[in-house]
Amino acid sequence: MKRILIIEDDQAIAELERDYLEINGFEIEIATDGDMGLKLACSKNFDLILLDLMLPHKNGFELCREIRKKREIPILMVTAKKESIDKIRGLGLGADDYIVKPFDPAELVARVNAHLSRYDRLTSVDKPMSMQEIIVGKLRILPQAWRVYVGDEEIRLTSKEFELLLFLATNPNIVFTKDNLFNRIWGLEAMGDVATVIVHINRLREKIEEDSSNPSYIETVWGAGYRFKI
Incomplete structure (x- = not known):
């Protein structure tokens, strides 16, 4: 079962994300602030991280930078900010993609599945032998x-x-x-x-x-x- 870490301080949004992802077969853990999110991301094994931008203690930009030093898993930023500069900054710090609130939960699940599938294809040991160095x-x-x-x-x-x-x-x-x-x-x-x-x-x-x-x-x-x- 794929494990996903949700780092989100809005309890209603975190629970909405958790419920839809659990229904679709994922195991979920939630962190409600930046410090907790960083500790969990670096101490436990997750397959993907849903990272809110505006968080107590450490914001999403800081977390993305710190997590990227230790983890190569997909990071999907979930943000209420629509300005392009925030999206570009997040991608520049290592986020793989972003989704803007409010979002369709079904779309969120589809995006999570897409990123996990791409990551699995990249890291699969069953790559064709033609893919030499x-x-x-x-x-x-x-x-x-x-x-x-x-x-x-x-x-x-x-x-x-x-x-x-x-x-x-x-x-x-x-x-x-x-x-x-x-x-x-x-x-x-x-x-x-x-x-x-x-x-x-x-x-x-x-x-x-x-x-x-x-x-x-x-x-x-x-x-x-x-x-x-x-």
Whole structure:
């Protein structure tokens, strides 16, 4: 049974999320403030975290940053804020996706299932044998181990960062628009936009490029999109 941590200080919303997810076969634990949420997220094993943005003690941005240092599981931000800057900031700190309150509980369950399915596909030991490691310059991608190295240093990537990098690297020298990448990596069911792609590309460059302002691997093709250079 998949285990989900809900970090939400509004009891009514937390219970609504819990009830719908339990009905759909998930095991749920709830934290009502940032300190409790961080402690549970780092001390117990969960398959996904639903993270509210506005929390007592530590806000969702702080939690996302701290959790990402220790956990690579999907993080879905649940927020009442609609401003794009908040969404972009959350994605920049490592969130995989976001959903804005008020939301349809059935949609929330669908989004949770979608992220868990994508994560399971990425980390499955039953990947096709054709997915051999990819080596370009100092960059080494191990699809079956779900690991990335630059030289001898292992680079920690979120599930969406890894999926995006792997997709580009397995389709080298092909230009993909931001819309193409969003639909392929996040899926048509996601509620984000192309800003999500831009944030993840920038974050990947900061992690794998020697000079993120002059990238060697992920190239911007102005007016068209991005391509992975080999």
